Each structure stands twice: as C-alpha cells, then as structure tokens.
Amino acid sequence: MKLYYAPLACSLADHIALLEVGASFEREKVNLKTKRTASGHDFNDVTRKGYVPALVLDDGAILTENLAVLDWLTQQYPALGVPGDLGRTRLLETLAFISTEIHQHFKPMWHSESENQKAQARAKITRLFDHLADNMDGLYLFGERPTVADFYLFVMLLWAERFDVAVPAPLSDLRRRMERRPAVSAAMRHEGIEHYALAG
Numbered sequence: 001m002k003l004y005y006a007p008l009a010c011s012l013a014d015h016i017a018l019l020e021v022g023a024s025f026e027r028e029k030v031n032l033k034t035k036r037t038a039s040g041h042d043f044n045d046v047t048r049k050g051y052v053p054a055l056v057l058d059d060g061a062i063l064t065e066n067l068a069v070l071d072w073l074t075q076q077y078p079a080l081g082v083p084g085d086l087g088r089t090r091l092l093e094t095l096a097f098i099s100t101e102i103h104q105h106f107k108p109m110w111h112s113e114s115e116n117q118k119a120q121a122r123a124k125i126t127r128l129f130d131h132l133a134d135n136m137d138g139l140y141l142f143g144e145r146p147t148v149a150d151f152y153l154f155v156m157l158l159w160a161e162r163f164d165v166a167v168p169a170p171l172s173d174l175r176r177r178m179e180r181r182p183a184v185s186a187a188m189r190h191e192g193i194e195h196y197a198l199a200g
C-alpha cells in the first residue's frame with residue numbers, strides 16, 4: 001500500500017494511523033502546487049482529483065477522501081476505530097463533522113485574501129472545536145486511546161496554531177498528548193514539520 005501525502009496536509013491523519021498500527025506501507029510526497037510527486041510523476045495520473053490523501057492498495061485500487069480512507073483503515077485495523085454497536089457510526093459522525101465542518105471552515109485561511117472572512121472563520125472554528133471538547137469521553141474523543149478521529153482532529157489543531165485560531169483547553173491538552181505518541185512524532189519528522197510540536 002502507498003500513501004500520497006503533503007506536509008501538514010490532512011493526509012497527516014492517515015500517515016499517523018498507518019504508523020500507529022505498524023502497517024507496512026510506502027509513502028510519497030506530493031507538491032500540491034505543481035501536482036508533481038517526489039519521484040517526478042504527475043499526481044493527476046494517480047487521482048484526477050489532484051488532492052491528498054490518496055491511498056493505493058496492494059491490488060492497485062485507489063482510495064481518496066480522508067473520511068473514506070480513515071474508515072477503511074479502521075476496518076483493516078480495528079484498534080484505530082471505536083468498538084460497540086454504534087461505534088463505527090459514531091466515528092463516521094465525528095469524521096464527517098471534522099471534514100465537512102472544521103476542515104471546510106479552514107478554506108479561507110488557506111485560500112482567501114479577505115481578513116474579514118478569516119476572522120469569521122476563526123470564530124466559527126473555535127465554536128466547532130468547543131463542541132468536540134464538550135463531548136470528549138476521556139483523554140481522547142472516544143475514551144482513553146486515540147482513534148482516527150483524533151488523528152484528523154490533531155491536524156486541525158496544528159492548522160489552528162498556524163492560523164491563530166483559539167483552541168479550548170481540553171483540545172490543547174489532547175494535542176500535547178498526541179505529540180507524545182511515537183507514531184505522531186515519527187510522522188511529523190518524516191513530513192519535516194516537527195517544529196510544529198509544542199514543548200512539554
């Protein structure tokens with residue numbers, strides 16, 4: 001299996017998940033501006049969508065859309081998911097919230113010139129973070145161990161720092177907890193973004 005990723009992109013969630021379970025996988029960096037992969041190929045030939053994450057399975061099937069890739073990973077590696085009757089549904093509910101609400105509201109930070117639009121997005125994202133913080137069920141979103149939802153949230157928390165978005169204390173604590181995990185520091189080191197790690 002092979003993960004196409006870009007440093008500090010949402011693909012970091014998948015990168016962490018694969019390292020957490022000790023999966024055997026290759027990884028290749030994509031330049032999102034030029035759409036060239038590190039080995040010089042046109043990333044549009046991998047996926048016409050032109051965005052990461054893209055996960056190429058051993059049989060050549062290509063998975064895209066972070067929510068779907070992360071869900072697939074939990075099916076292969078149940079330790080990354082949420083147990084119980086409603087476990088998968090609750091996890092998808094949270095992944096959808098992170099993807100369609102939080103991730104989407106970061107778009108102006110990356111793409112807009114309007115300070116007004118960015119200020120509105122900041123306020124909205126903080127309210128969305130508050131919702132997750134209020135519903136945490138232990139040290140992580142779903143209890144005492146992280147799931148793929150925490151990995152995706154972690155990326156959003158790194159973006160929050162980059163774009164000066166206020167983060168509620170329980171999520172700052174979750175971020176620190178995540179950074180102490182060997183898989184997280186290994187993924188950050190590999191992507192060359194270890195300077196985003198907070199001290200302590």
Ligand SMILES: N[C@@H](CCC(=O)N[C@@H](CS)C(=O)NCC(=O)O)C(=O)O
Nearest residue numbers: 009010032050051052053065066067
């Ligand atoms: N709908 C996609 C969006 C993925 C996405 O926004 N990827 C960003 C990085 S976080 C990207 O590759 N952007 C480059 C582009 O859209 O050209 C998903 O949920 O996976």
